[in-house]
Amino acid sequence: MEKxxxxxLRDTEERVFSRLRSQELDEKSPCYGGFYDRDRxxxxxxxxxxxxPMITLYCNPDSRYYRNSLLAQRAELxxxxxxxxxxxxxxxxxxxxxxxxxxxxxxxIGFFIPVYEYLQKLGNRTEQEEIFLQKxxxxxxxxxxxxxxxxxxxxxxxxxxxxxxxxxxxxxxxxKLSESAGIYLIEGIDCxxxxxxxxxxxxxYNSVNNDAMLMxxxxxxDAQYEQHTIxxxxxxxxxxxxxxxxxxxxxxxxDKDRLVYPLSYYIEYLAMGMKYDIPEFLGMCNTIFDxxxxxxxxxxxxxxxxxxxxxxxxxxxxGRYEQxxxxxxxxxxxxxxARKGHYSYTVMREKSNFLYFHNGTSKLEMKVxxxxxxxRAFKAETMEILPGGTAHLHQTMRGWYYLPFxxxxxxxxxxxxxxxxxxxxxxPDMEIDVYVEPAEGGIDVRVVTEGVQGAPWRVxxxxxxxxxxxSEHVMLPVNGSEVLVIKDPELEAYNEKDxxxxxxxxxxxxxxxxxxxxxxxTPGALTVYFTDYTAFDHTIRIRxxxxxxxxxxxxx
Numbered sequence: 001m002e003k004x005x006x007x008x009l010r011d012t013e014e015r016v017f018s019r020l021r022s023q024e025l026d027e028k029s030p031c032y033g034g035f036y037d038r039d040r041x042x043x044x045x046x047x048x049x050x051x052x053p054m055i056t057l058y059c060n061p062d063s064r065y066y067r068n069s070l071l072a073q074r075a076e077l078x079x080x081x082x083x084x085x086x087x088x089x090x091x092x093x094x095x096x097x098x099x100x101x102x103x104x105x106x107x108x109i110g111f112f113i114p115v116y117e118y119l120q121k122l123g124n125r126t127e128q129e130e131i132f133l134q135k136x137x138x139x140x141x142x143x144x145x146x147x148x149x150x151x152x153x154x155x156x157x158x159x160x161x162x163x164x165x166x167x168x169x170x171x172x173x174x175x176k177l178s179e180s181a182g183i184y185l186i187e188g189i190d191c192x193x194x195x196x197x198x199x200x201x202x203x204x205y206n207s208v209n210n211d212a213m214l215m216x217x218x219x220x221x222d223a224q225y226e227q228h229t230i231x232x233x234x235x236x237x238x239x240x241x242x243x244x245x246x247x248x249x250x251x252x253x254x255d256k257d258r259l260v261y262p263l264s265y266y267i268e269y270l271a272m273g274m275k276y277d278i279p280e281f282l283g284m285c286n287t288i289f290d291x292x293x294x295x296x297x298x299x300x301x302x303x304x305x306x307x308x309x310x311x312x313x314x315x316x317x318x319g320r321y322e323q324x325x326x327x328x329x330x331x332x333x334x335x336x337x338a339r340k341g342h343y344s345y346t347v348m349r350e351k352s353n354f355l356y357f358h359n360g361t362s363k364l365e366m367k368v369x370x371x372x373x374x375x376r377a378f379k380a381e382t383m384e385i386l387p388g389g390t391a392h393l394h395q396t397m398r399g400w401y402y403l404p405f406x407x408x409x410x411x412x413x414x415x416x417x418x419x420x421x422x423x424x425x426x427x428p429d430m431e432i433d434v435y436v437e438p439a440e441g442g443i444d445v446r447v448v449t450e451g452v453q454g455a456p457w458r459v460x461x462x463x464x465x466x467x468x469x470x471s472e473h474v475m476l477p478v479n480g481s482e483v484l485v486i487k488d489p490e491l492e493a494y495n496e497k498d499x500x501x502x503x504x505x506x507x508x509x510x511x512x513x514x515x516x517x518x519x520x521x522t523p524g525a526l527t528v529y530f531t532d533y534t535a536f537d538h539t540i541r542i543r544x545x546x547x548x549x550x551x552x553x554x555x556x
Contacts, residue, residue, distance in 0.1 A: 045094060056303050072132075089140035096553055166216055167406070178220075189213070200333060202248055206232055213226060271355075274312070337369055345443055355498070362498065370455055453535060466500075490504065498544065
């Protein structure tokens, strides 16, 4: 991976040079030595993110900043700021939400642990490197003991804390730290048989958890933790979209629907691919760098790991991972992922945007929406795969009305009444079934509503990445704010590279906004509605034109 190393080194130098401009150098400022983030805030975490590669480059003989005295001075200023905002108990604040925060402290010292470990192992340290070792060590050491106070909010926080405790127990030869990690590990790791962690965060926290599992394995010598990472990495092989990005719409965290590329998985694929001789993992390392080159984005921030593990740098593998056609139903996670030709599609349980179709340059999201009692959109309660590969999703929306209290309530204030004590008048119920069936060049989506007559419902199609939309009666350039009801037999949404063909349309009403609390349309997307009154049964074709035309050309 020598070529990767050279790119990572170059990009690290560029990032450090760029970030130096954001360091506060006014000695009178309380933020002196800290680094401003994009929101013009200075705090420990971002400053650590900036200082770590500065120390790494200073220690790297291949870097143009190797043993650069000015870089060392600026890094020391950063370390002084970090130390100044570390509480006496060792904990850091994450000022946008968490104070005296064990999980955020775990993340903070987690960035420094590999640097500290590298400096510990470094032979013939210079005086400056001794200073770095001491100052980084103090931050990591005190942070580790701060973790003993505990406290977390989210599932991944447990593993950040546990892995840091276990690793620092080894680094500082203290069983108290190592044993404290076990308190968290008693709960068991929340990685299911699919390889999915609880937060379903393919764009961020899955990778964070993977790193924690690898650190736990390294610290404890127990390879069982690596197996969670390996399962997740296998699952992630089915989560790449045709444009090289990660499918994130299933996430329960901030990365939902964000455009994320798989940079953070690089070291994980490399480490596990080498250790267990998994060709597809090693191929993904090269594929990730192909994506980096194609998208003109920076390489992963992992230089210190290539220095700490020189075997990563010297290892060579020529192959690429080419994502094959596949269909994977992750039942426990409630998601079906499929790839064929130039497109992928995703079907999800318990999500209003239950269907995504991606052809590499444009994306289509589908919802079935309307208003029925408290419901505003279809969210499948169940999902099964029928013979032939059709995904069947179902939801029963229960109709109900409150009845008067049978006895006089204690208060006449509606908001203080115990509404759970009321009896209800039940019914009617609305039954919604959706069938997503694979077809040549795309899919067919059948939407069936039953049980309620005359409710104005809609199928919502949100298009991103397209330049034009055309049908039998309409042709218009797209800026992303359009809202249309289309009744034509076929709609074409296209850009200069590809087209999506959708139809037939239907439009029996223009009630597209829905009642109060209805979901807003997808920002920046052309939104097309097919509308009808329940009960109805409609099948919508979705085809990728490029795949259809390639089949025709191949047949000639």
